Amino acid sequence: MKNNQQGNAPMTVAIARRGFLGRALASAAGVAMVGAPLAAQAKSAKAPIGLDRAKWAPRNRDMMEQMIAAYGNTSRSYKSGKKPYAVFDWDNTSIMNDCEEALLMHQINTLSFKLTPAEFSAIIRQNVPPGPFTADFKNAAGKVVDLDSICADLDADYAFLHANYKGFTGGKSLEEISATSEFLDFRAKLYYLYEAVNDTHGVNVGYPWVIYFFANMTVAEVSALAEASNDAALGAALSKVKYTSPADRPGKAGVVSVGHFHGIRLCTEIGGMMDTFRDHGIDIYVCTASLEDVVAVFATNPKYGYNVARENIIGLRLERDGSNYKNAYLKNWPLTWGPGKTVAIKSELVAAKGYGPIFVAGDSDGDYDMLRDFADTRYGLIVNRMKNGKIGELSKLAAAQISASQPRFLLQGRQESTGNWLPVETSIKYGKTTPSLTV
Numbered sequence: 027m028k029n030n031q032q033g034n035a036p037m038t039v040a041i042a043r044r045g046f047l048g049r050a051l052a053s054a055a056g057v058a059m060v061g062a063p064l065a066a067q068a069k070s071a072k073a074p075i076g077l078d079r080a081k082w083a084p085r086n087r088d089m090m091e092q093m094i095a096a097y098g099n100t101s102r103s104y105k106s107g108k109k110p111y112a113v114f115d116w117d118n119t120s121i122m123n124d125c126e127e128a129l130l131m132h133q134i135n136t137l138s139f140k141l142t143p144a145e146f147s148a149i150i151r152q153n154v155p156p157g158p159f160t161a162d163f164k165n166a167a168g169k170v171v172d173l174d175s176i177c178a179d180l181d182a183d184y185a186f187l188h189a190n191y192k193g194f195t196g197g198k199s200l201e202e203i204s205a206t207s208e209f210l211d212f213r214a215k216l217y218y219l220y221e222a223v224n225d226t227h228g229v230n231v232g233y234p235w236v237i238y239f240f241a242n243m244t245v246a247e248v249s250a251l252a253e254a255s256n257d258a259a260l261g262a263a264l265s266k267v268k269y270t271s272p273a274d275r276p277g278k279a280g281v282v283s284v285g286h287f288h289g290i291r292l293c294t295e296i297g298g299m300m301d302t303f304r305d306h307g308i309d310i311y312v313c314t315a316s317l318e319d320v321v322a323v324f325a326t327n328p329k330y331g332y333n334v335a336r337e338n339i340i341g342l343r344l345e346r347d348g349s350n351y352k353n354a355y356l357k358n359w360p361l362t363w364g365p366g367k368t369v370a371i372k373s374e375l376v377a378a379k380g381y382g383p384i385f386v387a388g389d390s391d392g393d394y395d396m397l398r399d400f401a402d403t404r405y406g407l408i409v410n411r412m413k414n415g416k417i418g419e420l421s422k423l424a425a426a427q428i429s430a431s432q433p434r435f436l437l438q439g440r441q442e443s444t445g446n447w448l449p450v451e452t453s454i455k456y457g458k459t460t461p462s463l464t465v
Contacts (some may be wrong), residue, residue, distance in 0.1 A: 027124045045338060075095055090405070098308055113385070123290045123460070132251070132255035132451075138251050145241065147180075166281040191203045262288050264456070312340065343355070345357065388409070388417075405434070412463075414465055421464050427435055
C-alpha cells in the first residue's frame with residue numbers, strides 16, 4: 027500500500043555518507059561474514075541452481091544463486107527439518123504498483139459497496155481525527171480541505187448514488203450513474219480522502235480505514251472483487267491519471283484533484299525466484315500491508331504464476347461476523363507495516379521455527395524493519411524506487427555495497443513506465459528517461 031514517511035526524517039547527506047553508511051556497512055558486513063563466505067559454501071552444492079537470468083542485475087542474480095547453493099537442498103548442510111525461508115513484500119515488490127489501491131479505485135468505479143448511507147457516513151469518519159488535513163491538501167481555491175467538509179460532500183454523493191443506482195436501490199445502470207456529477211464528485215473526493223487521511227494521520231489510521239469499506243461483504247465477495255480488479259489492472263495501461271471533482275458541484279470542500287497510478291504488472295523475476303526457492307527447499311512467505319485476503323487472491327491463484335500457499339500469507343486482518351467482514355481491525359493483531367511486519371514475522375514464523383528468514387524483499391519504508399531486523403537474513407533485496415526516508419537510507423547502503431564481496435543488501439532496478447525490472451541496479455522513474463541509483 028501507500029508509502030508513508032511520517033516521523034522518520036531523513037538524515038543529512040553528510041551523516042548518511044560518513045556516519046550511518048559507514049557504521050551500517052560495517053555492521054551488515056559483520057552479519058554477512060558469519061560462517062564461511064557464500065562462494066565457498068556454494069562449492070559444496072551438488073548441482074547448479076539455474077535461476078532464470080530474465081532481467082536480473084547480473085551481480086544480484088549471482089548472489090541469489092550463491093545463497094541458494096549454500097542454504098538450499100543441494101547443499102550438504104541442508105536439513106529438511108529446519109528449512110530456510112524467504113519473506114516477500116507484495117505491492118511494488120512482487121508486482122508493479124499496489125493491488126489494494128487499485129482495488130479501492132475499482133471498488134469506486136463499480137460502486138461495489140454493501141453499506142447503507144448511514145454506515146458509509148460512519149466509516150469515512152471512523153478513527154480519523156477531525157479538522158484540516160496537511161497543507162498539501164488544498165482545493166482549487168487554495169483553501170486547506172478539512173475532514174468535516176469533504177465527508178459532508180461524500181455523504182450527499184453516496185445518498186444520491188444509493189437511491190439511484192440499480193446495484194443499490196435505484197434503477198440507473200452503472201453506465202448511466204457513472205455519467206452523473208454526483209458519481210464524478212464521489213470518485214474524486216473519496217480517493218482524495220484516502221490520500222489525505224494517510225498523508226495527514228499516517229498508516230496506523232489510514233490502512234485500517236480503507237479496508238473498512240469491505241464491511242458487510244463476505245470473504246468470497248471481496249476475493250471475487252479483488253480478482254476482477256487484478257485482471258482489469260493487468261490489462262490497463264500504466265498511466266498516472268488526474269481526477270478532478272466537477273466544478274458544478276463544489277459542495278463544502280470545494281473542487282479538489284487527486285492522482286491515481288493505474289495499471290499493475292506481474293514481476294516474472296520474483297515469480298521465478300519463488301519457484302527456484304521452492305525447488306531448492308526454501309519456503310516462501312508474503313508479508314503485506316494490504317488486506318491479507320486481497321493479496322491471497324493474487325499470490326495463490328495459479329493464473330498469476332506466484333503459487334504461494336494461502337497459509338503463508340501474512341497481512342492486515344479484519345474482524346468478521348461469520349464470513350462477513352466488519353469495519354473493525356482484528357483485535358490483538360499487529361498492523362503489518364514497518365515495525366508491525368517484524369512483530370508479525372516473529373509471532374507467526376520465528377516463534378514456530380526458532381529462526382528468522384534467510385532472505386527478505388521489499389521496496390518502501392513499510393519494509394525497512396523486516397529487511398534489517400533478523401540476524402539470520404543473508405540478503406535484503408530492495409526494489410529500487412529511489413525513495414527518501416528510511417528506505418532511502420537503506421538504498422544508499424545497498425548502493426555502497428555494490429562492489430562488496432559479501433553485501434548485506436542488494437538494490438534491483440526497475441523501469442516504472444513499463445513495470446519491468448532492468449538488468450542493472452539503477453531505476454527509471456515514471457515520466458523520466460534518465461536512470462538513477464539513489465535520490
